[in-house]
Amino acid sequence: MKLSVNPAQRYAKMRAHTATHLLHAELAQFFPDTKQAWSLVDSDLLRFDFYADRLLTQQEIAVIEKRINQIIYLSCEVKIEEMKIEDAWKLWAKMFFEEKYGDVVRVVQVYNTSLPEEMKNDDNEEYFSSRWEKLSIELCGWTHVSNTKDIGAFTIISQEAVASGIKRITAYTGSRVIEKIENQNSLLSQLTIALDVKSNAQLPEKVQKLLKDYWELKSQVESYEAKIIHDFLVNWQKKSNNNFDVIMTVPWDMNFKALWSQAKPLFEWKNVLLATTTWNFIIFTKSWTSAKSLAQELWIRWGGNDNQVQWRDEKITTLL
Secondary structure: OOOOOOHHHHHHHHHHHHHHHHHHHHHOOOOOOOOEEEEEEEOOEEEEEEEOOOOOOHHHHHHHHHHHHHHHHOOOEEEEEEEEHHHHHHOOOEOOOOOOOOOEEEEEEEEOOOOOHHHOOOOOHHHHHHHHHHOEEEEOOOOOOOEHHHHOOEEEEEEEEEEOOEEEEEEEEHHHHHHHHHHHHHHHHHHHHHOOOOOHHHHHHHHHHHHHHHHHHHHHHHHHHHHHHHHHHHHOOOEOOOOOOEEEEOOOOOOHHHHHHHHHHHOOOOOEEEEOOOOEEEEEOOOOOOHHHHHHHOOOOOEEOOOEEEEEOHHHHHHO
């Protein structure tokens, strides 16, 4: 049997894996005590779980992306060597204590020996000067690129909380970054057509105007809705029985939350049942009457508390 390695797939995973090391190192700038909880490396795709008590801010994500891409563009060497574990300790290499190591370990270092001229006036000059010789040092047995320029590019596509105290970052490298840019450009082009603007640069102004119009219309609709609900509660036919002072059949599409907020002060000191013919209902009662006890007596399903219950039960139609 002859085995062969797919070069394209191998290099794609090498790019993602070296980028994972860079991400791990950069996260430590915001979470000094963090460490890897789990990771996945695929073709130009990485997922990295790490210990942290919060998610990154958008500004922090932008900083991490910028720093890693700077390291990529500056063609930093990736050095792989075997050494005694005591020597790896002296280099402050990242190690995972849940793993067992032998006397000799494989250490992956991303480093550069000088600050390039193009970095002299960069906002991150002090940051890079302070740690330029040891951008990332980690024990690892996997394959890597030999130079950060081979990663091509890096972008974070999402972050999420996956467990208590554990956050996850998903990122792209290489060709997938280009695909992301192409997809974003396509989406922007669709938006420029849909919103009838001449260029992407006009999109923010157009969106702001649409949002302003939306909130104005929403306010008007809510005002009309409140008036309709008030008129309904005041003028619509009402019934009563031994259990309820007010029973009203409500249109199925009426806003129940808005209905209750107006009905509560309007029918104060009364037991009230508001229900639709599609079985949705809400019951609220006088302060000395328990709404949930009343619902139990009527053998209808409910959820709520002593002051108010609501649910959906076909038995409610027998009370209307």
